[in-house]
Amino acid sequence: MKVFRFFLTRVFLRKPIFAIGALILFLMANYMAFLTAHSVLSTREGYQQMAHFDKEGTFVANLDPDSDFGNKDISKASIQKVYDRLDSRYHYALYTDGMMTNLANGRGVKVPVSYMNQRYNDLDGFPIAQGRGLKFDYSLGRKDAIPVLVGEGLADDYPLGTQFKMYDPALLREVRVKVVGVIAENSVRSNFYALNSKKYYNFSVVVPVTTAFIKQADVSFNINALNDLVLSDTDRADVSELGDYIDKTIGAKFNLYSYQDNIDYYNEYLFSSLRFLTVASGVLLILIVLLSVLSALISVRVMMRDFTINLMVGLSYGRLRRLFYAYYAGLSLIALLAVFAMAAYSRHSYWRKKDAFLMTYGLCGMIRMDWLALLVASLFDFLLVAMLAQLTTWRLRRVPISLGVLQ
Amino acid sequence: MDRSILRLNNRLELVFLYLGCFLLAGFFVYLKHQADDSEVLMSYIKFMIEKRRAFVLGFSAFVLVFLYQLVTKAGTEVRCRVLVGDTLRQIKLRYLVECLILLGISFLLSTVVHLLLGFEIVDSFYVLLALAAYVLLSAVFLGAR
Numbered sequence: 001m002k003v004f005r006f007f008l009t010r011v012f013l014r015k016p017i018f019a020i021g022a023l024i025l026f027l028m029a030n031y032m033a034f035l036t037a038h039s040v041l042s043t044r045e046g047y048q049q050m051a052h053f054d055k056e057g058t059f060v061a062n063l064d065p066d067s068d069f070g071n072k073d074i075s076k077a078s079i080q081k082v083y084d085r086l087d088s089r090y091h092y093a094l095y096t097d098g099m100m101t102n103l104a105n106g107r108g109v110k111v112p113v114s115y116m117n118q119r120y121n122d123l124d125g126f127p128i129a130q131g132r133g134l135k136f137d138y139s140l141g142r143k144d145a146i147p148v149l150v151g152e153g154l155a156d157d158y159p160l161g162t163q164f165k166m167y168d169p170a171l172l173r174e175v176r177v178k179v180v181g182v183i184a185e186n187s188v189r190s191n192f193y194a195l196n197s198k199k200y201y202n203f204s205v206v207v208p209v210t211t212a213f214i215k216q217a218d219v220s221f222n223i224n225a226l227n228d229l230v231l232s233d234t235d236r237a238d239v240s241e242l243g244d245y246i247d248k249t250i251g252a253k254f255n256l257y258s259y260q261d262n263i264d265y266y267n268e269y270l271f272s273s274l275r276f277l278t279v280a281s282g283v284l285l286i287l288i289v290l291l292s293v294l295s296a297l298i299s300v301r302v303m304m305r306d307f308t309i310n311l312m313v314g315l316s317y318g319r320l321r322r323l324f325y326a327y328y329a330g331l332s333l334i335a336l337l338a339v340f341a342m343a344a345y346s347r348h349s350y351w352r353k354k355d356a357f358l359m360t361y362g363l364c365g366m367i368r369m370d371w372l373a374l375l376v377a378s379l380f381d382f383l384l385v386a387m388l389a390q391l392t393t394w395r396l397r398r399v400p401i402s403l404g405v406l407q
Numbered sequence: 408m409d410r411s412i413l414r415l416n417n418r419l420e421l422v423f424l425y426l427g428c429f430l431l432a433g434f435f436v437y438l439k440h441q442a443d444d445s446e447v448l449m450s451y452i453k454f455m456i457e458k459r460r461a462f463v464l465g466f467s468a469f470v471l472v473f474l475y476q477l478v479t480k481a482g483t484e485v486r487c488r489v490l491v492g493d494t495l496r497q498i499k500l501r502y503l504v505e506c507l508i509l510l511g512i513s514f515l516l517s518t519v520v521h522l523l524l525g526f527e528i529v530d531s532f533y534v535l536l537a538l539a540a541y542v543l544l545s546a547v548f549l550g551a552r
Contacts, residue, residue: 021472028465035454194450273448280438280452284462287431291469298476 003315007323011306018299019331022292022388026335029288029384030377034339036281037376039196041369043274045188046195047266052124053230054259059239060192061229064253074250079222081249083214086229090242093120093230094209096221097199099169100356105157109203109354113169115221117209120230126206131160131181134208140171140216145178149206152185152361166205170221171213177205185361186368192228192262195270203356226254289384296328296388300395307396308404317397324389332381339377343370410488411505412481412498412549420473421509425538428467429517432530435459440526460533467537474506474545485550499546506542510535 013019053060086092097114105111116125118136125133126149135147145163158164158179168175183201191197207213214222226246231239239256247253257265300307307320347365350358360367396404413421439456442449455462485498514535521528 015475017472017475021468024465024468028462031454039451194447196450269445269447273445273451276441276448277451280455283434284455287466291466295469295472298472302476302479 003319004323004326007310008327011303011310012327014306015299015303018295018302021295022299022328023331023334025288025292025295026332026381026384027338029285029292029380030332030335030339031342032281032284032288033377033380034343034373036277038369038373039277040274041372042190042196042198043270045369046190046198049124049188049190050192050195050259050262055232057233057235059231059234059236059256059258060262061226061231061254061256062193063227064255074219074223074252076219076222078250079219080215082226082246083211083222085242085245087211090234090238091119091232093117093123093232094214094225095120095124095228095230096225097204098224099221101167101169101205103154103164103166103205105154105203107153107203107351107354107359109153109356109359111154112204112356113166114201114204114206115170115209115213115225116206119232121208123230123232126187126201127184128181129184130155131179133181134206135180136208136210138208138210140210140212143176145176146207147180148177148208149181149183150179151183151187151202151204153202153359154205155179155182168207170207170217172218177207193265195266199357200360201357202359202361223250223252226252229254231256285380289387292384292388293391296392297395300392304396304399304404308399308401311396312401312405317393320396321389321393324392325385328385328388332378332385336374336378336381340366340374343374410493410501412484412488412502413477413505417477418505418509421506422513424470424473425510425513426517428463428470428534428538429513429531430520431466432459432463432534433517433521433524433526435463436521436526436530437524460530463530463534464537467534467541470538471541471544474541475548478502478545478549482550495550499549502549503542503546506545507539510538510542 094117095115097112099113100110101113103111116134118134121134121136128149129152131149134149138144138146140146150158160179160182163176163178165174166177167173183204183206185202187201189199189201191199209225214225231242236258243254243256311317311320344364344366347360347362347367347370350360351365359365362368362370435455436459438452439459442452442456449456485495488498489495514531517531518528521531
């Protein structure tokens with residue numbers, strides 16, 4: 001430690017420009033490696049979630065981007081016709097979220113309410129930490145309580161078994177609900193068409209949807225629920241017939257994609273973008289490695305005399321190598337901590353902004369994916385540090401001590 | 408040129424480094440052009456696009472390290488020149504002028520490449536200013552040893 005302190009203050013930091021240069025390169029390497037790994041891991045997670053719908057005869061609805069759906073005034077009767085047809089002829093999984101309600105809670109967060117029907121719950125229900133899953137055999141009478149799930153963040157205010165009143169943004173009235181389960185911490189859902197876009201359900205309430213619920217719900221809920229509708233046990237002819245029926249009835253064009261269609265979409269857009277990102281990051285990381293090596297060799301050349309004098313008075317090459325390892329490891333640790341601070345700040349900012357869909361639990365709000373990406377960055381650091389320490393020692397070994405001292 | 412402290416290979420190295428920085432700025436502009444056409448790609452490389460200037464400046468810091476090495480190595484030569492009647496002020500001035508001329512040539516070359524590729528050259532101006540600042544800073548370190 002004493003020797004390292006001596007070298008740090010008298011040799012490595014005597015010309016701080018080299019330390020600053022190396023630190024900047026380490027910072028960029030860590031930042032790049034972290035964000036690239038994060039994007040890859042996030043897409044992989046989304047792809048795994050999408051695989052829940054990997055079944056023959058399963059189709060996912062998606063509003064056609066060219067459809068001027070938003071500008072139309074759709075009546076309850078016409079949208080109900082669509083649902084009646086769905087009920088009579090199709091098996092459909094319904095899920096929608098994004099509607100907010102004012103529900104008192106310790107964090108003062110505006111609570112999003114998510115809705116899912118039984119088929120969706122069977123296909124891709126939320127993992128439960130406490131209690132049991134959703135029940136769909138409830139009555140919508142004013143005195144009856146609707147069984148709901150709450151996120152981990154609401155479990156303290158509304159523990160399992162609690163009954164409370166909540167304004168339901170789909171029914172547009174106050175309803176009595178009962179907590180029958182708590183969603184597992186950091187439960188996440190990815191957007192079907194942007195797999196790296198996430199929503200976390202720590203502060204959500206999940207309401208079970210039944211046919212009676214759909215009938216009583218507001219038109220906006222009915223319309224939103226069509227956006228990510230999943231049809232199962234059907235075929236392309238039937239879904240295109242449904243698409244035409246929806247278009248005729250409410251004037252909205254929906255595309256209904258099979259799992260294979262979505263895979264084709266991913267290959268064409270998502271995975272090609274991901275490849276582009278990894279290639280661009282790879283090129284920049286190679287450049288960083290190259291510049292780090294050149295910078296390290298330059299610093300050794302400029303500080304040759306300092307090193308060789310110490311070698312002359314008894315420092316071994318092995319010990320010098322260890323000193324280089326410690327020096328570069330220290331710089332990489334600073335860079336890694338900076339990236340950690342940046343990631344933690346980003347996660348914490350969602351808590352400050354009370355963004356319910358992005359508030360996550362963990363050390364500084366960091367989730368498993370963040371830690372894995374940090375691990376990837378630290379592995380890259382390890383390789384870079386080893387390369388720099390070995391190369392600088394190799395360079396010093398090539399210079400006779402007598403010549404180095406006289407430089 | 409005869410009295411310059413820069414050798415031919417130093418000049419070539421500097422031109423390559425300057426060009427490298429400008430082309431790197433061009434590379435980020437290329438990324439931006441690619442992402443402008445695709446929302447999905449933009450969601451993936453947004454961090455590179457938004458922080459592209461910081462990245463280019465980070466990479467260009469290597470130029471400062473290189474210039475520092477040049478002026479450090481030239482210490483003995485500067486001392487000898489001062490001994491035979493040259494002045495430090497004149498040496499620094501010649502160094503500055505030569506480095507800035509090389510920088511100007513590199514900038515012009517990169518601008519031609521950027522214009523041929525249809526890239527905007529706004530980002531190159533940031534790089535030009537940063538590199539000029541590095542040259543000025545390195546001149547501070549130039550002295551007799």
